[in-house]
Amino acid sequence: MVTIQETELREGILSAIRLAKETVQPVLVSEVQKIADIDPFSFFNAGREQFLGERFFWKDPDSRHIIAGLGNCRLIQHDGVRGRFTKTEKEWNRFIETAVILDEYKTSGTGPLMFGGFSFDPLKEKTGLWSKFSDSHFHVPKYMLTVAGGQAYFTSNVICTQHDDADLYEKVLQERQIILLAQKQPVLPMPALQEVIEIAPEEWKESVSELVRELKDSPLKKVVLARELRLRFSKAAEAESVLFRLLKEQQGSFIFAFESNGDCFIGATPERLVKKEGNSVFSACLAGSIGRGADSDSDEKLGRSLLEDQKNLIEHQYVVDMIREAMEETCDEVIIPATPQLMKMKYIQHLYTPVIGKNRRGTPIFSLVDRLHPTPALGGLPKKLAVEKIREMERLDRGYYAAPLGWLDHNGNGEFAVAIRSALLQGEEASLFAGCGIVADSDADSEYRETSIKFRPMLNAFGGNNL
Numbered sequence: 001m002v003t004i005q006e007t008e009l010r011e012g013i014l015s016a017i018r019l020a021k022e023t024v025q026p027v028l029v030s031e032v033q034k035i036a037d038i039d040p041f042s043f044f045n046a047g048r049e050q051f052l053g054e055r056f057f058w059k060d061p062d063s064r065h066i067i068a069g070l071g072n073c074r075l076i077q078h079d080g081v082r083g084r085f086t087k088t089e090k091e092w093n094r095f096i097e098t099a100v101i102l103d104e105y106k107t108s109g110t111g112p113l114m115f116g117g118f119s120f121d122p123l124k125e126k127t128g129l130w131s132k133f134s135d136s137h138f139h140v141p142k143y144m145l146t147v148a149g150g151q152a153y154f155t156s157n158v159i160c161t162q163h164d165d166a167d168l169y170e171k172v173l174q175e176r177q178i179i180l181l182a183q184k185q186p187v188l189p190m191p192a193l194q195e196v197i198e199i200a201p202e203e204w205k206e207s208v209s210e211l212v213r214e215l216k217d218s219p220l221k222k223v224v225l226a227r228e229l230r231l232r233f234s235k236a237a238e239a240e241s242v243l244f245r246l247l248k249e250q251q252g253s254f255i256f257a258f259e260s261n262g263d264c265f266i267g268a269t270p271e272r273l274v275k276k277e278g279n280s281v282f283s284a285c286l287a288g289s290i291g292r293g294a295d296s297d298s299d300e301k302l303g304r305s306l307l308e309d310q311k312n313l314i315e316h317q318y319v320v321d322m323i324r325e326a327m328e329e330t331c332d333e334v335i336i337p338a339t340p341q342l343m344k345m346k347y348i349q350h351l352y353t354p355v356i357g358k359n360r361r362g363t364p365i366f367s368l369v370d371r372l373h374p375t376p377a378l379g380g381l382p383k384k385l386a387v388e389k390i391r392e393m394e395r396l397d398r399g400y401y402a403a404p405l406g407w408l409d410h411n412g413n414g415e416f417a418v419a420i421r422s423a424l425l426q427g428e429e430a431s432l433f434a435g436c437g438i439v440a441d442s443d444a445d446s447e448y449r450e451t452s453i454k455f456r457p458m459l460n461a462f463g464g465n466n467l
């Protein structure tokens with residue numbers, strides 16, 4: 001059993017209610033407590049009954065932060081393109097400005113925190129597929145479990161209004177007790193996968209060939225084109241069944257699930273967009289791909305050939321150059337190795353160059369997200385022309401695929417991944433997405449095969465066979 005000791009929560013709530021009455025504004029109380037280890041997946045899973053549709057899960061590749069959130073105490077969302085990063089940031093800052101924070105540990109990823117992201121391209125015509133997600137969409141959870149540095153922390157976020165009284169404290173205690181005592185739930189098996197529909201594969205290859213012709217004589221150097229698989233199950237699939245498999249099979253990835261209004265965006269991406277911890281900023285260049293070998297010899301051979309392949313090195317270098325430029329605008333020191341290394345995932349290996357910077361004082365993570373997104377790994381080069389090309393050429397409504405997804409805490413620390421190797425789960429159906437960087441030297445058939453490999457992690461997690 002997990003128990004939470006003595007609490008200052010009651011006092012915090014009473015003072016927040018007084019402040020709410022004075023200011024006629026809701027006031028957040030956030031309390032952080034250390035607790036005995038709870039498994040974050042079980043916490044997410046046990047939250048199904050009370051909080052289905054209002055949950056999120058996050059794990060980075062090194063498990064430095066595993067965060068699971070239940071319930072929404074505040075939704076911060078904006079539609080449209082104009083200033084969505086700054087609008088979100090301002091609203092968040094206003095929200096936490098008056099917050100009463102009871103936290104003696106001051107660990108990043110605990111206390112007031114919002115989880116969510118930004119759609120890939122708010123100017124792309126919408127199809128309805130992503131109707132449950134706004135162009136900028138963040139949740140502040142009611143209850144949150146954070147495992148950081150191997151220690152578990154439990155955050156309770158309570159909104160106090162001018163109409164509340166001391167009863168609110170009792171209500172929170174009761175609700176919290178139910179959550180913490182919730183029994184481990186069995187993970188249901190995935191329902192049978194009845195159909196896998198490849199959306200317009202021939203047209204996709206034609207688009208690639210057309211684009212390649214264009215790239216040979218154009219200021220455009222690289223454009224990432226993506227495609228979609230639509231899956232149909234025998235009955236509604238549960239996010240935790242998919243999440244369970246991803247946690248087992250994709251340990252070296254960022255693993256995320258983000259529920260909104262009945263749908264769930266879920267995935268296992270190897271790609272960091274940006275992480276900020278104090279003054280340190282981390283990003284990653286990931287582009288250039290090849291499959292894994294059947295044995296270690298052939299795998300090494302494939303890896304070596306990727307490290308020497310001109311087409312892939314060029315595809316990669318575009319990303320390095322752009323990220324360097326964006327980082328240098330906001331960082332005093334930027335360290336980037338001269339040559340890429342290999343990042344090996346279960347089904348694929350990539351060219352990878354890590355990036356570290358010392359943040360110039362006061363640059364918030366959203367300015368970095370704004371500058372970096374989309375990098376040429378997901379958009380292309382030059383950025384604006386490439387995004388316009390994607391908007392014009394791609395049949396897909398990317399929504400949150402390939403977009404920044406992650407968290408920001410009240411001290412300005414946070415991390416955003418690039419949400420690739422991902423799927424939108426909608427009850428009995430799901431859409432999977434995969435794309436690849438098209439350069440002047442690309443070949444439509446081999447790019448097609450590359451996307452097929454990139455579907456595999458999610459297809460497997462959904463119980464499908466390989467294409």
Ligand SMILES: C=C(O[C@@H]1C=C(C(=O)O)C=C[C@H]1O)C(=O)O
Nearest residue numbers: 287288289377420434435436437
């Ligand atoms: C676009 C995707 O992956 C991106 C494209 C890559 C490539 O073309 O080599 C490699 C890694 C990712 O940055 C995807 O997985 O959907």
Ligand SMILES: [Mg+2]
Nearest residue numbers: 288289436437
């Ligand atoms: Mg590629």
